[in-house]
Each structure stands twice: as structure tokens, then as C-alpha cells.
Amino acid sequence: MKHVPLGASGIESPNVVLGLMRIPEMTDDAIRDLVRTARDSGIDFFDHADVYGNAVHHCEERFAEAMQLTPSQRDEIVLQTKCGIVGDGPYFDFSYEHIVESVEGSLKALRTDRIDVLLLHRPDALVEPDEVARAFDELHAAGKVHHFGVSNHTPGQVELLKKSVQQPLAFNQVQLSITHANVITQGLVANMGGLDQAIDRDNDILNYSRLNDVTLQAWSPFQKGFFDGVFLGDREQYAELNDVLEELAAAHGVTPTGIAVAWITRHPAHFQVVLGTTNPQRVRDSAAGSDVELSREEWYRVLTAAGHTVP
Numbered sequence: 001m002k003h004v005p006l007g008a009s010g011i012e013s014p015n016v017v018l019g020l021m022r023i024p025e026m027t028d029d030a031i032r033d034l035v036r037t038a039r040d041s042g043i044d045f046f047d048h049a050d051v052y053g054n055a056v057h058h059c060e061e062r063f064a065e066a067m068q069l070t071p072s073q074r075d076e077i078v079l080q081t082k083c084g085i086v087g088d089g090p091y092f093d094f095s096y097e098h099i100v101e102s103v104e105g106s107l108k109a110l111r112t113d114r115i116d117v118l119l120l121h122r123p124d125a126l127v128e129p130d131e132v133a134r135a136f137d138e139l140h141a142a143g144k145v146h147h148f149g150v151s152n153h154t155p156g157q158v159e160l161l162k163k164s165v166q167q168p169l170a171f172n173q174v175q176l177s178i179t180h181a182n183v184i185t186q187g188l189v190a191n192m193g194g195l196d197q198a199i200d201r202d203n204d205i206l207n208y209s210r211l212n213d214v215t216l217q218a219w220s221p222f223q224k225g226f227f228d229g230v231f232l233g234d235r236e237q238y239a240e241l242n243d244v245l246e247e248l249a250a251a252h253g254v255t256p257t258g259i260a261v262a263w264i265t266r267h268p269a270h271f272q273v274v275l276g277t278t279n280p281q282r283v284r285d286s287a288a289g290s291d292v293e294l295s296r297e298e299w300y301r302v303l304t305a306a307g308h309t310v311p
């Protein structure tokens with residue numbers, strides 16, 4: 001398992017981590033099996049959010065109930081969670097009250113005394129950076145949150161927060177898979193007319209993050225688009241891509257899932273891939289991809305097989 005630097009924090013973590021958004025219906029045994037498989041594969045970083053599950057803090061609670069972590073087991077892992085989406089919204093809330101209340105709820109649900117990483121989940125159009133800063137200062141000073149970041153934010157939105165927030169915003173979790181790859185592919189065709197790929201949908205978050213020591217985390221790494229199924233094995237829509245993934249998988253001694261991970265981790269921005277599978281074998285297959293270093297030629301082959309333009 002390869003590790004990547006987390007922002008400028010000096011801390012390193014695996015470049016493949018496990019998201020727990022899809023665990024609410026799983027039994028305690030199945031959750032333990034999933035998490036144990038992740039740990040055995042070298043994954044010690046787990047991604048939550050207050051809104052995951054059938055009620056607020058539900059997935060966090062299911063994780064803690066199933067795992068019953070001892071203090072030393074808790075020390076061995078990194079727990080990341082998110083706040084800012086109002087579960088029965090639909091709206092976003094980055095107010096001081098909401099952030100603090102959400103973190104207190106996450107601490108209780110996760111049965112822990114600190115959140116290692118807290119992300120602001122989706123941008124709140126009504127954000128007041130001073131309020132976010134007040135919440136972060138208080139939570140940080142109390143030792144309740146150690147590191148901070150954002151998710152689905154543009155560079156301008158990060159800069160606005162930085163005007164008031166003192167702590168480094170070391171993470172930005174964004175949607176990225178081989179087939180939903182505008183974060184990476186837009187820059188290949190910048191300024192080309194008539195191409196959807198040329199549309200800059202995130203104000204160049206990729207280069208902003210590399211320049212500012214922000215670790216990018218890739219959510220939905222196997223989804224075709226926005227929660228509409230995986231491209232792996234989808235021969236109707238992605239026959240050529242699956243052919244190339246299978247060929248490279250055989251060449252590198254891993255599965256196509258491993259190559260799909262390796263395509264993301266090959267990028268020098270040092271992405272962390274946030275897995276969403278609830279299947280232990282897929283966790284193993286994904287973790288195996290962490291150690292595969294695709295050549296430049298292989299990386300571009302995957303890109304073009306997915307239908308992206310390389311002019």
C-alpha cells in the first residue's frame with residue numbers, strides 16, 4: 001500500500017481509503033469483515049459524513065456499534081467525517097451552530113473523543129467565513145477536531161474560507177473516476193471549441209490543489225457518473241475501456257478494479273481514492289491497485305479508451 005502526504009501536515013496516509021456511506025443495512029459481522037479486510041489490506045483511513053445512512057449520524061453509529069473499538073484500536077486509525085449538509089434540507093448550513101452541533105453528534109455516534117479530519121461537505125451559498133473560523137477554532141482548541149478540509153469546493157470557495165480560517169484546509173474531496181474525469185481531462189483540451197470536455201467545471205481545482213498542498217480525494221471512483229452504476233464490466237457503454245482494463249490487469253497481475261484505482265493514483269497530484277464498496281474482495285482488489293505504477297503510455301490508453309479526447 002502506497003502512502004501519500006496529507007496536505008502540508010507532514011502526515012502520510014494510504015492512497016486508498018474506505019468510505020462507509022453504503023453500510024447502513026449491513027450486519028455488525030459484515031461491517032467488521034469489511035473493515036478488517038481493509039485493515040489487512042493496509043487501509044487505516046475511514047471516510048464518514050453526518051448525513052450518511054437513513055438518519056443523521058446513522059452510518060457513523062453503525063460503524064462504532066459494530067467495531068466497538070478499544071482506545072488503542074482507535075489510535076491506529078484515521079477517522080474523517082463531514083458536516084454542512086442538512087439531512088432533511090435540502091440545503092447547506094456552514095453556520096457556527098450547525099458545524100459545532102454536527103461535530104458533537106459525530107463524536108457521540110463514532111464513540112470517540114476526536115475527529116481526525118473534518119470536511120465541509122458541499123459549499124453553502126450563504127457561507128460566512130468568520131463563523132466557520134469561529135467553529136473551527138473552538139473545535140481545534142478543544143482537541144475535538146485535528147485537521148480540516150472541504151469537499152466539492154472550487155479554488156475561489158477555498159480562498160474565501162482561508163480569509164478567516166486559521167487552520168490549513170488540507171483536503172478537498174471531489175468526484176473522480178476514469179469516466180467522470182473532468183477534474184483531470186479538462187486541462188488536456190483547454191480552449192478547444194465545441195468540446196464538452198473543454199468546459200472548466202471546477203475552476204482548475206487540480207492545479208490549485210497541487211500548488212497549495214491540498215490533498216484531493218476521489219469519491220465514486222468506479223461510478224460512470226453521478227451514482228448511475230459502475231463502468232467496470234459495462235460492455236454496452238464501455239467495451240473498449242473494459243478491454244484495456246482487462247489487458248492491463250493481466251499484465252500487472254491485478255484485477256480491472258485494481259487498474260481503475262491505479263489510474264487515479266498514478267496522477268502526480270497524489271489523490272486518495274475513497275472506495276464505496278461493501279464487498280471485502282473488492283476492497284482487496286482495489287488495495288492491490290495502490291502498488292501498481294502505470295506507465296505514461298498505459299495511463300493515456302485508459303484515458304482514450306474511456307472516450308476522452310487527447311488532441
Ligand SMILES: NC(=O)c1ccc[n+]([C@@H]2O[C@H](COP(=O)([O-])OP(=O)(O)OC[C@H]3O[C@@H](n4cnc5c(N)ncnc54)[C@H](OP(=O)(O)O)[C@@H]3O)[C@@H](O)[C@H]2O)c1
Binds near residue numbers: 019219220257
Ligand atoms: N464528498 C461527497 O460529496 C461524496 C459523495 C459520494 C460519496 N462520497 C464518499 O465516497 C465513497 C465512495 O463513493 P461510492 O460508493 O459512490 O463509490 P464507488 O466505489 O465508485 O461505488 C461503490 C458502489 O458500486 C457498487 N459496485 C458494483 N460493482 C462494482 C465493482 N465491480 N467494483 C466496485 N464497486 C462496484 C458497489 O457495490 P458493492 O458494495 O456490492 O461492491 C457500491 O454500491 C462513499 O462511501 C463516501 O464515503 C463522498
